[in-house]
Amino acid sequence: MSLPVTGFSHVRLTVTDIARSRRFYDDVLGLPVAFELPADADDATREELWWLFGGVVYEVPGGFFGLRPVAPAADTFTENRAGLDHVAFKLPSRADLDAAAARLDELGVAHAGVKDIGLGCLLEFRDPDNIALELWADAG
Known part of the structure; x- marks a missing residue:
């Protein structure tokens, strides 16, 4: 039995330096940001957006593209x-x-x-x- 897949939901890449990667993707793709943790986020907001893992999620037609800063710096x-x-x-x-x-x-x-x-x-x-x-x- 095949699943009724209708398309991709999202792709998230692991990166070594979120600031550097954000500059790159903002400059190259210019996608709108769908989700990011505000710098002044309170504890409740941080808890609600835990799944961002300190990264950012961009909106693309039909889905999302995210960056997650978890890779070691030398990777x-x-x-x-x-x-x-x-x-x-x-x-x-x-x-x-x-x-x-x-x-x-x-x-x-x-x-x-x-x-x-x-x-x-x-x-x-x-x-x-x-x-x-x-x-x-x-x-x-």
Whole structure:
């Protein structure tokens, strides 16, 4: 029996430095923040938002994308071990990918350039913890 899955709810990445990761994701993706612990949160609010673990959750169409600062400072990501390979965010068009590549250039973020692979186009780059990220646009 298969489960009636209707899509993804959320993805949360573990990061080594939440301030550095927030700057990166805010600058690169510019997603609206859905949940974060206010700096002046009282004990009741801290208890209510325990599941943030000191991180942040962004809103993406159809779900959420979160960052959780629990990885040791010297840790680094590799897609060549069990777990995550990469995270891809969908953009509307190739033109949006080209604009994203220009934005990455402005921010000094290394990337592999926009590649057309037939089914669509992609733009690959990495976050400050070396997590593999991709921007994708369907063909056509």
